Amino acid sequence: MVEFAGFELPVQYSSLTEEHHAVRTRAGLFDVSHMGEIAICGPAALDFVQLISCNDHQKMTIGRAQYTGIMYPEGTFVDDTLVHKMADDEFLLVVNAANRHKNVAYLTELAVDIDGVEVIDLSDDYAQLALQGPLAQEILQPLTSEDLTELKYYRFIEGEVASTAAIIARTGYTGEDGFELYVAPLAAPVLWRAILDRGQPHGVLPAGLGARDTLRFEAGMSLYGNDIDNTTTPLEAGLGWIVKFKKGDYIGRDVLENQKEEGVERKLIGFEMHDRGIARHGYPVFLAEDDTEPISYVTSGTQSPTLGKALGMTYLPIEATEFGTEFFVRIRNRTAPARVVELPFYSRKKD
Amino acid sequence: MTIPDDLKYARSHEWIKAEGDSVVVGISHYAQDQLGEVVYVELPEVGAVFNVGDELGTLESVKAVSEFLAPVAGEVLEVNTRLEDEPNLVNDDSYGDGWLVKISGSTESEELLDAAGYEEFLEQESA
Numbered sequence: 001m002v003e004f005a006g007f008e009l010p011v012q013y014s015s016l017t018e019e020h021h022a023v024r025t026r027a028g029l030f031d032v033s034h035m036g037e038i039a040i041c042g043p044a045a046l047d048f049v050q051l052i053s054c055n056d057h058q059k060m061t062i063g064r065a066q067y068t069g070i071m072y073p074e075g076t077f078v079d080d081t082l083v084h085k086m087a088d089d090e091f092l093l094v095v096n097a098a099n100r101h102k103n104v105a106y107l108t109e110l111a112v113d114i115d116g117v118e119v120i121d122l123s124d125d126y127a128q129l130a131l132q133g134p135l136a137q138e139i140l141q142p143l144t145s146e147d148l149t150e151l152k153y154y155r156f157i158e159g160e161v162a163s164t165a166a167i168i169a170r171t172g173y174t175g176e177d178g179f180e181l182y183v184a185p186l187a188a189p190v191l192w193r194a195i196l197d198r199g200q201p202h203g204v205l206p207a208g209l210g211a212r213d214t215l216r217f218e219a220g221m222s223l224y225g226n227d228i229d230n231t232t233t234p235l236e237a238g239l240g241w242i243v244k245f246k247k248g249d250y251i252g253r254d255v256l257e258n259q260k261e262e263g264v265e266r267k268l269i270g271f272e273m274h275d276r277g278i279a280r281h282g283y284p285v286f287l288a289e290d291d292t293e294p295i296s297y298v299t300s301g302t303q304s305p306t307l308g309k310a311l312g313m314t315y316l317p318i319e320a321t322e323f324g325t326e327f328f329v330r331i332r333n334r335t336a337p338a339r340v341v342e343l344p345f346y347s348r349k350k351d
Numbered sequence: 352m353t354i355p356d357d358l359k360y361a362r363s364h365e366w367i368k369a370e371g372d373s374v375v376v377g378i379s380h381y382a383q384d385q386l387g388e389v390v391y392v393e394l395p396e397v398g399a400v401f402n403v404g405d406e407l408g409t410l411e412s413v414k415a416v417s418e419f420l421a422p423v424a425g426e427v428l429e430v431n432t433r434l435e436d437e438p439n440l441v442n443d444d445s446y447g448d449g450w451l452v453k454i455s456g457s458t459e460s461e462e463l464l465d466a467a468g469y470e471e472f473l474e475q476e477s478a
Contacts, residue, residue: 012414017413210413303390
């Protein structure tokens with residue numbers, strides 16, 4: 001167990017790699033109740049969300065979820081978040097646990113000057129279970145009267161699962177199909193057991209933080225604090241698809257527009273080690289083998305359980321980001337060669 | 352918990368077996384279980400000399416990097432090169448084919464525990 005943002009979380013229940021493979025081939029169940037939930041309410045809710053986010057939420061209909069970044073004026077990340085449109089005057093932002101209080105303070109401060117919007121921290125009102133994997137729908141369907149085949153990717157409905165009121169969202173952080181279920185904290189243990197019972201014949205496994213990290217990593221999804229933070233912009237992080245300019249003014253827009261025009265100076269890339277050794281978070285990165293000053297640091301890195309290779313992510317100067325470019329990572333006392341490869345490392349076969 | 356009687360143990364979870372004038376070193380069943388599936392092993396150079404407690408090499412699982420230490424002082428005589436391609440031997444056969452290094456030296460050390468002592472040590476650690 002590790003302490004994380006005030007929650008006790010298991011790194012693994014059985015074996016990290018078994019849990020990882022279960023999610024890729026069958027299903028895994030994560031307790032991600034530590035995630036924060038912040039409601040933006042009031043007649044000006046949409047305007048407020050538009051102000052703080054680099055994505056465009058104007059056309060969202062009720063029941064849709066959209067990924068975005070909450071921006072500083074520098075165009076860097078306060079956090080990354082999933083925005084759920086609950087009603088015309090209500091959005092629910094699911095944020096990283098470690099950033100919960102920072103987000104609430106930042107958003108509350110901004111809302112002070114705006115009429116018709118309220119920021120409410122609902123994190124203690126929601127537990128979240130994530131059922132992820134190709135068999136997720138098969139396992140969950142018997143527990144709800146909602147027709148899950150009708151629930152498309154990045155949509156959600158409010159309904160009942162195992163007799164518990166839930167937000168059922170077809171979202172996830174693993175690169176597989178799956179659902180994120182938001183329920184009252186007291187109802188979570190019963191739902192947890194119901195899903196595991198129902199999923200047992202399908203080989204579902206409870207999965208911990210360790211597998212959550214390796215799964216999102218293979219799928220090329222950024223982790224706040226590792227791959228993105230208050231010094232990186234979404235354009236540098238390869239998240240240009242969440243940066244929109246056909247909308248009104250928003251925090252950080254000038255910087256992002258300028259960066260888009262001029263081109264970024266550095267970019268988050270994926271890499272593969274082509275010698276022995278595993279590059280991990282924080283290891284120094286060099287462009288040439290005999291360089292003494294690191295150009296960067298590994299943002300995320302591990303042995304990929306699905307691909308069986310040592311892979312990583314780091315920021316490199318734009319001129320060194322072409323696929324195949326060789327550079328070096330210092331692993332303890334030696335320097336090991338790496339080369340730039342395409343992100344994501346893994347994407348599931350869509351049917 | 353698997354703790355063979357014929358081995359000695361360090362508090363840093365290595366096992367040591369006397370073999371003539373030298374000792375064989377590996378990590379305990381408990382240690383490999385804590386580490387999870389080993390995917391990479393970094394071994395010392397043959398001929399390198401170590402003091403007790405020096406870092407001999409590293410074991411990496413998907414989730415973590417862990418050092419293994421020299422339970423006795425001595426010179427590295429041989430390393431288990433099979434681990435380059437089969438690091439999982441550390442998990443599958445931690446007291447056998449998953450051995451790590453051979454060192455010149457002896458198991459005569461007051462710091463080392465016998466099987467009963469190590470079992471007691473593990474109980475204290477987990478208490």
